Each structure stands twice: as C-alpha cells, then as structure tokens.
Amino acid sequence: MKTTPPxxxxxxxxxxxxxxxxxxxxxxxxxxxxxxxxxxxxxxGIWNLLAFRPxxxxxxxxxxxxxxxxxAPISVALRELIAAYTSSLNRCEFCMKxxxxxxxxxxxxxxxxWSIIRDLEGAAxxxxxxxxxxxxxxxxxxxxxxxxxxxxxxxxxxWDDTAIFYGIASCALFNFYNRFVSANGVKPVSDQAFRRxxxxxxxxxxxxE
Amino acid sequence: MAIPEYxxxxxxxxxxxxxxSRNIKTIEESAASGEVAALYDHFRTHFxxxxxxxxxxxxxxHPPLLRHMMDLSEHLIFxxxxxxxxxxxxxxxxxxxxxxxxxxxxxxxxxxxxxxGTAQTLDALQSGDLRSSGLPAAEQALLDxxxxxxxxSHQIDREDVNQLVQAGWSELQIAEAVHVTALFxxxxxxxxxxxxxxxxxxxxxxxxAVAPSRxxxxxxxxxx
Numbered sequence: 001m002k003t004t005p006p007x008x009x010x011x012x013x014x015x016x017x018x019x020x021x022x023x024x025x026x027x028x029x030x031x032x033x034x035x036x037x038x039x040x041x042x043x044x045g046i047w048n049l050l051a052f053r054p055x056x057x058x059x060x061x062x063x064x065x066x067x068x069x070x071x072a073p074i075s076v077a078l079r080e081l082i083a084a085y086t087s088s089l090n091r092c093e094f095c096m097k098x099x100x101x102x103x104x105x106x107x108x109x110x111x112x113x114w115s116i117i118r119d120l121e122g123a124a125x126x127x128x129x130x131x132x133x134x135x136x137x138x139x140x141x142x143x144x145x146x147x148x149x150x151x152x153x154x155x156x157x158x159w160d161d162t163a164i165f166y167g168i169a170s171c172a173l174f175n176f177y178n179r180f181v182s183a184n185g186v187k188p189v190s191d192q193a194f195r196r197x198x199x200x201x202x203x204x205x206x207x208x209e
Numbered sequence: 210m211a212i213p214e215y216x217x218x219x220x221x222x223x224x225x226x227x228x229x230s231r232n233i234k235t236i237e238e239s240a241a242s243g244e245v246a247a248l249y250d251h252f253r254t255h256f257x258x259x260x261x262x263x264x265x266x267x268x269x270x271h272p273p274l275l276r277h278m279m280d281l282s283e284h285l286i287f288x289x290x291x292x293x294x295x296x297x298x299x300x301x302x303x304x305x306x307x308x309x310x311x312x313x314x315x316x317x318x319x320x321x322x323x324x325x326g327t328a329q330t331l332d333a334l335q336s337g338d339l340r341s342s343g344l345p346a347a348e349q350a351l352l353d354x355x356x357x358x359x360x361x362s363h364q365i366d367r368e369d370v371n372q373l374v375q376a377g378w379s380e381l382q383i384a385e386a387v388h389v390t391a392l393f394x395x396x397x398x399x400x401x402x403x404x405x406x407x408x409x410x411x412x413x414x415x416x417x418a419v420a421p422s423r424x425x426x427x428x429x430x431x432x433x
Contacts, residue, residue: 016370019380052384056284063277091363143401144309151232161233165270172398179391182362184384 015048016185024051027058028208042193044098045186046177061206067169069205074163077106078129080202081116082136082170083177088117089140092178094186099174101191101198131157135164136171212287214323215258217413229263231404236269244272252279256287263312263405264396285388291381292389295324296351300389302326303334303352304359310397312405317393319410328414350376351386358390 013021024030029051036043050057068079080103087095100117104110116123120133135154138146154164188194229235238261241249248269249261268275286297298321305313318331333342339349354373357365373383 016365016367017380017384020384053388056281056388059277059280059284063274063281066271066273066277093363139398139402143398146232146402147404148232162270164233165267168399168402169268169274172395172402175398176391176395179358179362179394180387183358183365183387183391185365185367 014185014187015045016183020052020184021048024048025054027051027054029054029057032208042189044189044197045094046181049180049184049186061208064173064206067166067173072162072166073160074132074166075106076202077103078132079166079170080106081113081129082133082167083174084113084117085120085133086136086140086171086174087178089137090175090178090182092182094181094188095174095178097188097191097194098198098201101194102202105195105199105202128157128159132159132163132167135167139168139171140175212256212258214320215256217323218410219257219259229266229403229405231406233267233403235263235266235403237266241269245269245275248272248275248279262316263403263408264400267399267403267405281392285385285392290385291379292385293324295321295326296348296382297385297389298324299326299330299334299348299352300355300386301393302331303337303355304390304393305397306335306337307356307359308394308397308401310400311407312400313393313397315407315409315411319414322411322414331411347376347378351378354383355386355390358387359394 012018015021024033029047033043033047033051036047050061068083069076072079080099083099084096084103087099096117100110100113104113107113112124116125116133120130120137123130125133131154135150138150151164154167159167189197228237236245238249249265252261252265253259265275265278268278286301287294290297292300298317301317302314302321305317314335318335321331321334322328329343333339333344334352339352342349344352350373354365354369357369370380370383374380378386
C-alpha cells in the first residue's frame with residue numbers, strides 16, 4: 001500500500017496533532033486565538049480545531065447554534081444540561097466542564113447542575129426533564145436498542161416530537177464534539193476561564209463572527 | 210456532481226419505503242413543501258440520487274439544520290480529502306457496525322463496495338475481526354485508532370497518534386479520520402433514535418458486478 005510519507009516534524013504542540021494547532025487559517029477563530037494570546041487570557045482549545053478547518057467549522061457552529069440556542073419547545077438550559085450530561089457519559093472533561101458552566105449560568109445554580117451529572121435519579125430536577133436525560137443516556141450508550149417504547153415514555157412525560165428531536169440532536173451533536181475534542185487532546189482550562197467563556201455562550205450561543 | 214454509488218442506486222429499480230423511520234415520523238418526499246422541498250430537490254439534482262436518504266429526512270422538520278447537515282456531509286464524507294473515499298467509507302462502515310446502526314452500516318458498506326472495498330474487507334469491518342481480514346497493517350492500525358476514538362475517546366493519547374504516524378499516516382489524514390469517526394458517532398445515534406431501517410443497498414452488491422473498471426479507476430485515485 002502506498003502511503004503519504006510522514007510530514008516534517010513540526011514545532012511542539014499541546015494538541016496531539018501539531019498540524020492542527022500550528023496552522024490556524026484566517027477566520028473568526030484565528031482572530032479569537034490571536035486576541036487571547038496577546039492579552040494572555042486562557043482560551044478554549046477547541047478554537048484551534050475550528051481554526052484549522054474554517055469551512056467545516058462554519059457549518060459545525062451554525063448547526064450547533066440551531067440545535068442548541070434557537071427557540072425550541074425545550075429550554076436552552078436543558079439543552080446545555082444535555083450537552084454536559086452526554087459529555088460526562090463520554091468522559092470528555094473539557095466539554096463536560098464547559099457546558100456544565102453554561103448550564104449553571106442559565107439555571108443560576110451550579111450545585112444543581114453538578115448534582116445532576118453525579119446522580120441524575122437523586123437530583124432535584126423535574127421528572128419530565130429526568131425522562132429526557134434518561135433518553136439521552138440511552139442514545140449515548142446504547143442507541144441500537146432504542147425503540148418506539150422509549151418515544152412513548154417521553155410522550156407520557158409530556159414531550160412532543162419536536163422537543164424529542166432537539167433532545168436527539170443535541171445529544172448526538174455532543175457525541176461528535178466529545179470525540180473531536182478528546183481525540184485531539186484538548187485540555188480543560190481553569191474553572192474561572194470556563195465561567196467567563198460560558199457566560200458568553202449562555203447569552204449568545206455558538207456562532208462567532 | 211456525480212457520485213458513483215448514487216448512479217448505481219439510480220440504475221436499480223427501487224421503490225422508496227412509505228415511511229423511512231420506525232420511532233419518529235420524518236418528512237417524506239411526497240409530503241415536502243417550501244424550503245424542504247427545495248432542499249430535497251437540490252439534493253436529488255446535485256448528487257444525482259433519485260431518492261432522498263432517510264438520515265436527511267430526520268432533519269427536515271428544521272430546514273436550516275437540513276442545510277447545514279448536507280453541507281457537512283458533502284465536505285467531510287462525499288469528497289476526496291487527505292483520506293480518499295475508500296478509507297472514509299471503511300471508517301464509516303466500521304464505526305456504524307460498532308454502534309449497531311443497521312441504516313448507516315448498510316449504506317456506507319455499500320458505498321465502500323462501490324469505491325473498491327472487497328467483500329472480505331466488508332465482512333471484517335462488520336464482524337470486527339480485522340486480524341484475519343487480509344487488510345494491510347497500516348489500514349488495520351488506522352481502524353484500531355478509529356475504534357478507540359469511537360468507543361473510548363477519553364483514553365486517546367499522543368502514543369496512539371504516534372503509532373499511526375509510524376504506520377505511514379500523515380497528521381492531516383489522522384485529523385480527518387477523527388472528523389469522520391466523530392461524525393458517524395453522531396449520525397448513528399440520530400438514525401437509531403429515529404429508528405431508520407436498513408435500505409438494503411448491500412443487496413445491490415450481492416449479485417455482481419460492483420467493481421467494474423470505473424470503480425477500479427476510483428480506487429487508483431484514492432491515495433493509499
């Protein structure tokens with residue numbers, strides 16, 4: 001089999017693939033990284049992944065904005081909780097902490113969010129929301145065994161098909177992000193930096209112009 | 210934009226299922242109107258496939274989502290990148306089989322066959338037994354990495370990436386393998402949650418003939 005020869009050794013990087021970190025392309029994430037570096041602020045390492053492929057990043061963040069932040073019959077707060085919960089199941093520390101921080105901002109209750117991530121059944125969350133998160137768990141861990149009884153359970157809990165669609169889409173989206181982030185070696189930032197960046201995301205969502 | 214597997218589907222006489230999904234209703238082509246109908250039509254003409262696949266119909270209740278999904282799919286999967294189509298379809302088939310997604314495993318298994326993958330390779334990807342597959346060591350290494358990204362991405366470390374570089378894969382190819390794997394971790398879950406059934410496309414391969422000269426040329430065009 002013919003293979004492309006290994007590329008010349010690049011400068012060291014904190015991400016696993018130096019080519020991803022060291023070749024940001026012009027666009028909003030290039031600018032964000034440059035601004036963060038010049039001010040010395042902590043920034044989210046996922047920006048490097050998005051700066052590497054601006055064309056794909058543009059579709060991805062617009063898709064994310066639609067799924068996570070536009071009007072829907074399921075609150076932005078619960079969708080962010082789905083993101084954090086999915087990420088905890090996939091053991092993606094970066095996404096879990098980032099979206100727990102966004103959810104904590106929206107619920108104005110950090111303790112509640114972490115109690116849900118640690119123990120869904122014991123947490124002080126309405127039964128309707130727990131039903132959605134149980135479904136999210138099944139989508140993440142054993143989607144091949146989902147059938148119409150799972151959907152019927154959600155209908156009984158008070159969710160309609162549109163809300164269920166958003167539950168599926170937000171959970172499935174974070175099954176993308178978790179692998180994208182973990183497999184590239186994106187590391188968590190400080191709790192303080194998570195809170196600061198999450199406050200912006202809670203208010204405005206995912207798209208950066 | 211000519212897509213050889215879609216030309217194959219177009220040449221076979223097939224009736225689309227009345228309803229693509231088991232658990233949640235999707236918007237079928239006959240019921241589409243307005244922006245959805247326009248996007249379905251764009252798909253049929255742009256890709257040259259006679260019917261819109263079920264996975265896209267899952268997003269059709271929300272036209273902006275449908276547009277972004279089509280865009281992502283075109284740029285990440287239905288294109289030659291650092292990885293060629295054959296390797297992308299190997300990854301898609303392997304991940305979809307691990308995630309017990311009959312819909313994606315069938316369609317991407319079929320695309321793999323059209324792009325030069327042998328029946329033996331398909332069997333190995335479906336059963337998960339790569340060691341007796343006869344696949345070159347470099348492809349086995351790529352697929353081992355893909356399996357770990359799919360099932361245990363939190364355990365990926367520098368050493369996993371170094372092994373792929375040693376096996377001859379470029380960093381650009383590795384980055385793309387992660388993209389494709391992560392994308393199928395998403396598609397599989399959407400397809401399974403909606404309850405999309407297999408379209409039975411692999412049956413089109415059973416009788417024949419999937420690798421005439423045209424597909425051989427495509428294999429040559431793949432980079433490895």
